[in-house]
Structure formats: structure tokens, C-alpha cells
Amino acid sequence: MQKFDQLTGVAAPLPMMNVDTDMIIPKQFLKTIKRTGLGKNLFDEMRYTPDGKEIPDFVLNKPQYRNAKILVTGANFGCGSSREHAPWALLDFGIRCVIAPSFADIFYNNCFKNGILPITLPQEEVDKLMDDANRGANAVISIDLEKQEIRGPDGGCIKFEIDAFRKHCLLNGLDDIGLTMQKAANIDSYEQKAKVGQPWLW
Incomplete structure (x- = not known):
């Protein structure tokens, strides 16, 4: 997993509450088990018309936000199903941090497991960052x-x-x-002892 220490980038404003995982990555794109290739379908139903044309007014289709690395959004972000494809799609698009007043628990946990930093802040501070994000390329x-x-x-x-x-x-x-591989030496030692003491298992 890619490390996260410092991040500087354009923040895109998405002032919506209760953005669920089906809005983040619709169900028809869940057939893959790969973590790559989903960025083009992030927020698919809000980004594209039914015939596949971009909707110019959607924030991530605007030129100044196409390379956004941060998303500032509303409360209860990531609610709905537990699909891990949601953080995969955000990460594949280039989003490394999501800032909101609150998150759905499973989505919040999945972000950390995929190298995305979800930051929870009081509404007034999110509002300030939302104002900052509305500065376009200067955001x-x-x-x-x-x-x-x-x-x-x-x-x-x-x-x-x-x-x-x-x-x-x-x-x-x-x-x-x-985290498991940090214990590789202990795991190897256990397996070697098990091979001697319980050879029928091997």
C-alpha cells in the first residue's frame, strides 16, 4: 500500500449529504476484483449521461478539478453497501483524502486499508474548506x-x-x-516447528 505522509493538491467540492457507495461506484462496475481501472467510473451516474457523454456541470468534469487529490463533501459520506470498490474507485481517480463531517463506518475503515485518509471535522470547518475548494484551480x-x-x-x-x-x-x-508480513519471521518459525512436530499436516 502506498504511504501517506504529506499531500498537496486541488480539493474538489461535493456539497452533498448521504453520498452512498452506489453513487460512488454503481453496482454494474463491481464485477472486477482488480483495484485499478475504476476511476473512470467514479460517480458514473453523476458524471455521465445515459449515452456516455460527460455532464459539464459535475465537479470532477470541470477542467480545474480533473486532477483533484482531495474531496470535501457532506455528512455520512460512503453510506450504503460495504463495497470496497468505492475507495478503489476514489484512489484510482487520484483522490487520496476525503474530508467530511462524518463517514459511514465500513467505508471509513476501508479507506485506511487502501491508503486513503478520511478526515472527520466539525461542520463549520468543513464549510471553510468547502469555500476554499470552490476556488477552482486555486483550491x-x-x-x-x-x-x-x-x-x-x-x-x-x-x-x-x-x-x-x-x-x-x-x-x-x-x-x-x-501488518501480517511484519510477523513473517515468527510465522516461518512456527511453520518450521509444526513441520517437525506435526508432519502429517504438511
Whole structure:
């Protein structure tokens, strides 16, 4: 998993509450088990007409937000089903951080497992960042995970809270497999002893 320490990029405003996982990546795109290739279908039903043409008014179709790395959005983001394809689609598009007043629990957990930083902030601070994000190409926000700070285009600083273990995993690029592999020596030792003591299992 890619490490997350510092991120500077354009923030796209999506002032919608209760954005569910089917809106993030519709069900017809869930056939793949690959984590790549889903970015083009992120927010598919809001980005494209039924015949596949871009909807110019949707934020990620606007030239200034096509390379956005941060999404500022409304409460209860990622509600609905537990599909892990939702963070896959965000990451494949290029979104590394989502800022909202609240998140659905399963989506929130899935973000950390895929190298995305979900930041929960009070509504008034999200509103401030939403205003910053509406600056278009000038909507550049910097995030420092080690310091737990967000800096807006005007230099203002917002502090955020994050669980220490999840912070450690992001800073070191550790997903569930990475955490397991840190114990590789212990696992190898156990297997060698098991081969001697319980050879019928091998």
C-alpha cells in the first residue's frame, strides 16, 4: 500500500449529504476484483449521461478539478453497501483524502486499508474548506498527517484527530497484509516447528 505522509493538491467540492457507495461506484462496475481501472467510473451516474457523454456541470468534469487529490463533501459520506470498490474507485481517480463531517463506518475503515485518509471535522470547518475548494484551480490544500494539520490556500491551519494505530499504518503504508508480513519471521518459525512436530499436516 502506498504511504501517506504529506499531500498537496486541488480539493474538489461535493456539497452533498448521504453520498452512498452506489453513487460512488454503481453496482454494474463491481464485477472486477482488480483495484485499478475504476476511476473512470467514479460517480458514473453523476458524471455521465445515459449515452456516455460527460455532464459539464459535475465537479470532477470541470477542467480545474480533473486532477483533484482531495474531496470535501457532506455528512455520512460512503453510506450504503460495504463495497470496497468505492475507495478503489476514489484512489484510482487520484483522490487520496476525503474530508467530511462524518463517514459511514465500513467505508471509513476501508479507506485506511487502501491508503486513503478520511478526515472527520466539525461542520463549520468543513464549510471553510468547502469555500476554499470552490476556488477552482486555486483550491490547493496541503495535508500533513504527521502533524495532523490541514492548510488552506490562505495559509490558515486546521488540526484534525486520527487514531494513532491507523495513523501509523498510513504513514508506513501498512495494510492488513503488510501488518501480517511484519510477523513473517515468527510465522516461518512456527511453520518450521509444526513441520517437525506435526508432519502429517504438511
